Amino acid sequence: MPEPLTALITGGAGFVGSHLCRYFLEQGHPVICLDSYLTSSGGNVKALLGRPGFTLVQQDISITGAAKQFAPDQFPEKIGFVLHLASPASPKDYTKYPIQTLQAGSMGAQNALEIASAHGATFLLASTSEVYGDPEVNPQPETYWGHVNPVGPRSMYDESKRFAEAITVAYHQAKGLDVRIARIFNTYGPNMRLDDGRALPNLIPQALRHQPLTVFGDGSQTRSFCYVDDLVEGLYRLATWKLSPPAIVNLGNPQEVTILQLAQEVIAATNSHSPIVFRPLPQDDPKVRRPDISRAKQMLDWSPKVSREEGLRRTIAYFKEALRGAC
Ligand code: NAD
Ligand code: UDP
Numbered sequence: 001m002p003e004p005l006t007a008l009i010t011g012g013a014g015f016v017g018s019h020l021c022r023y024f025l026e027q028g029h030p031v032i033c034l035d036s037y038l039t040s041s042g043g044n045v046k047a048l049l050g051r052p053g054f055t056l057v058q059q060d061i062s063i064t065g066a067a068k069q070f071a072p073d074q075f076p077e078k079i080g081f082v083l084h085l086a087s088p089a090s091p092k093d094y095t096k097y098p099i100q101t102l103q104a105g106s107m108g109a110q111n112a113l114e115i116a117s118a119h120g121a122t123f124l125l126a127s128t129s130e131v132y133g134d135p136e137v138n139p140q141p142e143t144y145w146g147h148v149n150p151v152g153p154r155s156m157y158d159e160s161k162r163f164a165e166a167i168t169v170a171y172h173q174a175k176g177l178d179v180r181i182a183r184i185f186n187t188y189g190p191n192m193r194l195d196d197g198r199a200l201p202n203l204i205p206q207a208l209r210h211q212p213l214t215v216f217g218d219g220s221q222t223r224s225f226c227y228v229d230d231l232v233e234g235l236y237r238l239a240t241w242k243l244s245p246p247a248i249v250n251l252g253n254p255q256e257v258t259i260l261q262l263a264q265e266v267i268a269a270t271n272s273h274s275p276i277v278f279r280p281l282p283q284d285d286p287k288v289r290r291p292d293i294s295r296a297k298q299m300l301d302w303s304p305k306v307s308r309e310e311g312l313r314r315t316i317a318y319f320k321e322a323l324r325g326a327c
Contacts, residue, residue: 005080185252
């Protein structure tokens with residue numbers, strides 16, 4: 001059996017990245033976790049330090065020369081997979097870091113593609129359902145081109161990822177690179193930051209503290225939440241399975257829910273006394289979102305297994321611990 005190839009994971013210390021690092025290690029791959037700690041601290045990968053095959057590199061992937069240290073003459077170990085996850089991902093984070101967000105999808109993506117190219121590695125881009133913008137079709141299939149405001153409050157993220165997709169496809173067209181694009185839909189689970197600002201890292205700690213749950217707008221907007229273990233399994237299959245590039249695949253859980261219902265489920269699951277309060281809906285907040293996962297089912301034999309009830313139970317347990325640590 002061939003030796004499992006090394007995976008370089010940018011953004012590996014973040015929420016999704018830390019689970020992906022662990023999963024690749026568990027499958028026998030050496031892992032290089034590269035992160036600048038822009039929106040993380042290193043705490044998520046602390047448990048992986050010292051594990052055989054795990055290397056942590058603090059580096060900004062977007063700066064000029066970031067690819068040089070991994071050039072084969074500097075870095076003789078063969079890299080088999082480059083997974084580019086580095087990017088602010090929550091609306092709160094990309095609003096705070098608009099330029100770094102655009103750089104992560106442009107210079108950062110190109111540096112990561114250059115590393116993959118130099119090693120003849122498979123490249124996987126962590127893209128997003130945000131490329132569909134505020135969609136006019138629901139659910140969203142991969143063939144949908146999207147409905148994106150190029151100068152709105154979410155544009156730094158949406159356009160960064162749309163550019164990242166375009167340059168990924170260009171490396172395949174121009175250089176024959178084996179590329180795969182995962183359009184990731186809302187994902188949740190342990191290792192999200194308490195101050196991440198996304199729906200569940202806000203709502204669960206609010207409920208656990210018996211504080212009001214903040215629902216934006218009237219809560220009728222929908223999302224479809226995927227538990228992180230399911231996503232990571234999908235990402236691993238997309239990276240490692242024999243597929244014809246460019247393989248562009250939605251990964252998410254098609255169980256759609258309104259944000260108001262989600263808040264009510266969180267209150268019930270935490271036995272909380274919290275009320276729900278309504279706050280203004282941010283501009284351009286997508287009204288609906290639900291993945292069409294027919295392609296993932298067909299190409300990867302993948303579909304999510306963890307119910308929202310079970311995923312919330314595990315995530316609530318994690319946030320209980322995180323709040324204890326924060327006291
Ligand atoms: P996260 O903020 O927890 O992780 C992102 C990581 O990237 C952080 O550790 C951060 O420090 C690092 N990073 C940012 N810029 C960097 C740079 N220039 N160089 C090196 N490291 C850098 O976010 P996440 O939720 O884990 O998202 C990971 C990826 O998945 C992102 O690309 C995001 O766009 C994508 N994604 C996530 C979701 C989701 O629901 N979690 C949905 C769609 C897409
Ligand atoms: N949201 C909310 N209350 C919060 C945080 C988010 O009602 O405290 C809403 C937000 O307006 C959006 C949905 O929850 O409609 C999902 O937001 P999130 O930031 O998690 O991700 P998005 O899908 O918008 O990128």
